[in-house]
Amino acid sequence: MSLISKLPQVGTTIFTTMSRMAQEENAINLAQGFPGFGSDPVLLELVAKYTREGFNQYAPMSGVSELKQALAIKTQLTQGYYPDPESEVTIVSGATEALFAAFTAIVHPGDEVIVLEPAYDSYVPAITLNGGVPVFVPLQSPDFSVDWELVGSKITSKTRAIVVNSPHNPSGYVWTIEDVNQLASLVSETGLFVISDEVYEHILFDGRTHISLGSNAILQERTFVCGSFGKTFHVTGWKIGYCIAPKVLSTEFRKVHQYLTFSTVTPLQYALAEYLEDAEKYLELPAFYQKKRDLFLKGLALTPLQFKPSQGSFFQLATYGHLSKKSDVLIAEQMTRQLKVACIPVSVFYSNGQDHQVLRFCFAKKEEELEEALHRIQKVASLF
Ligand SMILES: Cc1ncc(COP(=O)(O)O)c(C=O)c1O
Known part of the structure; x- marks a missing residue:
C-alpha cells in the first residue's frame, strides 16, 4: 500500500520502549514520567x-x-x-x-x-x-x-x-x-x-x-x-x-x-x-517533592555519576561522560537489563540525537522504591 506518512521520522517512542524493557526485566521504572504512588x-x-x-x-x-x-x-x-x-x-x-x-x-x-x-x-x-x-x-x-x-x-x-x-x-x-x-x-x-x-x-x-x-x-x-x-x-x-x-x-x-x-x-x-x-493541595507540592529529590541526590552522590541538582520538575539528570564514551542509549539499556533500573537517554530529546552521555531519572516514586533503585545504581561503574 502506498501510504505516504505525514510523520516519517516517528516510530515507537523511547518512553514506550524503556517502559516495556523495564517490565520484561522486572526493573524499577525511573524512565517514564509518572508518579509511582497513589493520588489523594x-x-x-x-x-x-x-x-x-x-x-x-x-x-x-x-x-x-x-x-x-x-x-x-x-x-x-x-x-x-x-x-x-x-x-x-x-x-x-x-x-x-x-x-x-x-x-x-x-x-x-x-x-x-x-x-x-x-x-x-x-x-x-x-x-x-x-x-x-x-x-x-x-x-x-x-x-x-x-x-x-x-x-x-x-x-x-x-x-x-x-x-x-x-x-x-x-x-x-x-x-x-x-x-x-x-x-x-x-x-x-x-x-x-x-x-x-x-x-x-x-x-x-x-x-x-x-x-x-x-x-x-x-x-x-x-x-x-x-x-x-x-x-x-x-x-x-x-x-x-x-x-x-x-x-x-x-x-x-x-x-x-x-x-x-x-x-x-x-x-x-x-x-x-x-x-x-x-x-494547600498544590501549595504543599514543592515540599513533598523536595524530600524525594533530596533523597535521590543523596544516593546519587555515592555513585561515580555527576549531576547538578534539579531545580524543578520530577526529573534528575546525571552524566557519565568522564567515565565512558559509550552511547547513552546503550548505557540506559544496560542499566535496565543488568542493574534493573530503567532510565531515559537524553539524546532522544534532540532532533539529531546528539549524545552528551546524559541519563534522565524520574524520582516521582515511593521512597522505598527510590532507595532500592539507588542501591542498584551504586554498581553503575560495572557498565563502563
Ligand atoms: C514537558 C511536558 N509537557 C507535557 C506533558 C504532557 O502532559 P499531559 O499528560 O497532561 O498530556 C508532559 C508529560 O510527560 C511533559 O513532560
Missing part, C-alpha cells in the same frame, strides 16, 4: 461522588464553569492575575491536547517555530503536522539555560512562534525573571506567539518560584499557557489539563479543541473544581 483519596472520593450524582454527560466545550473559575482563582493566588474564566480558560484532555491545539491554532504551512533543545517529544510532530518548520536552538551547557542572543539570531520573517518549557523536562532548569524579561522584549520586537508548557508549575526546589508567562503583561497578550492536572495531582492517567490565553487566542484555540475532543471528562472536572478550593 479525597480527590478519588470526589470523582466517585460526581459520577454517582449523575455528572456523566458531555461537559460544555470549553469546560465546566466551576473548574474554569477555580483555575482562575488559583492563577490569581499563585501568579497575581485573574484570567477571565469564560473567555480565557479552556479545559482540555491533557497538556498534550493543549499543546497540539495551540500549535494548530497559529501555525500555517511554511511558518517557522523556535524549539529549544533538548525538548519534550510532542512539540515537533505538532508543528510539522501543521506544515510548520521547527528551528532548533540548543540550550546551554551545563545548566540548560537559554542563550537569548542565539535565539534572537534565529528569528526570520517566517518565524511565527516559540515553544518554551519551565520547569524543564528533561533538565529541571527553571526560568528566572531575566529569562521572562528577555522573552518579553523579543516578543515585543518581533510579534512572536508563545506556547508555554508549564506542566511542572508546582514542582520546584530550594525555594524557587514558578513565573508563569501569563503573569507578564507583554507576554500575556501572545501566550498560550498549557498546564496539566494529571502532573500536578499525581493522576497522569486522567489526561486532563488546561490552556489559559487571551480571548482572541482562546477563540482560535477552541475552534481546534472542539474538533479534537470537543470536551473533557465531566465528573473529573467537577471533582477537580471542588478539590482546588483547598489551595
Whole structure:
C-alpha cells in the first residue's frame, strides 16, 4: 500500500520502549514520567461522588464553569492575575491536547517555530503536522539555560512562534525573571506567539518560584499557557489539563479543541473544581517533592555519576561522560537489563540525537522504591 506518512521520522517512542524493557526485566521504572504512588483519596472520593450524582454527560466545550473559575482563582493566588474564566480558560484532555491545539491554532504551512533543545517529544510532530518548520536552538551547557542572543539570531520573517518549557523536562532548569524579561522584549520586537508548557508549575526546589508567562503583561497578550492536572495531582492517567490565553487566542484555540475532543471528562472536572478550593493541595507540592529529590541526590552522590541538582520538575539528570564514551542509549539499556533500573537517554530529546552521555531519572516514586533503585545504581561503574 502506498501510504505516504505525514510523520516519517516517528516510530515507537523511547518512553514506550524503556517502559516495556523495564517490565520484561522486572526493573524499577525511573524512565517514564509518572508518579509511582497513589493520588489523594479525597480527590478519588470526589470523582466517585460526581459520577454517582449523575455528572456523566458531555461537559460544555470549553469546560465546566466551576473548574474554569477555580483555575482562575488559583492563577490569581499563585501568579497575581485573574484570567477571565469564560473567555480565557479552556479545559482540555491533557497538556498534550493543549499543546497540539495551540500549535494548530497559529501555525500555517511554511511558518517557522523556535524549539529549544533538548525538548519534550510532542512539540515537533505538532508543528510539522501543521506544515510548520521547527528551528532548533540548543540550550546551554551545563545548566540548560537559554542563550537569548542565539535565539534572537534565529528569528526570520517566517518565524511565527516559540515553544518554551519551565520547569524543564528533561533538565529541571527553571526560568528566572531575566529569562521572562528577555522573552518579553523579543516578543515585543518581533510579534512572536508563545506556547508555554508549564506542566511542572508546582514542582520546584530550594525555594524557587514558578513565573508563569501569563503573569507578564507583554507576554500575556501572545501566550498560550498549557498546564496539566494529571502532573500536578499525581493522576497522569486522567489526561486532563488546561490552556489559559487571551480571548482572541482562546477563540482560535477552541475552534481546534472542539474538533479534537470537543470536551473533557465531566465528573473529573467537577471533582477537580471542588478539590482546588483547598489551595494547600498544590501549595504543599514543592515540599513533598523536595524530600524525594533530596533523597535521590543523596544516593546519587555515592555513585561515580555527576549531576547538578534539579531545580524543578520530577526529573534528575546525571552524566557519565568522564567515565565512558559509550552511547547513552546503550548505557540506559544496560542499566535496565543488568542493574534493573530503567532510565531515559537524553539524546532522544534532540532532533539529531546528539549524545552528551546524559541519563534522565524520574524520582516521582515511593521512597522505598527510590532507595532500592539507588542501591542498584551504586554498581553503575560495572557498565563502563
Ligand atoms: C514537558 C511536558 N509537557 C507535557 C506533558 C504532557 O502532559 P499531559 O499528560 O497532561 O498530556 C508532559 C508529560 O510527560 C511533559 O513532560
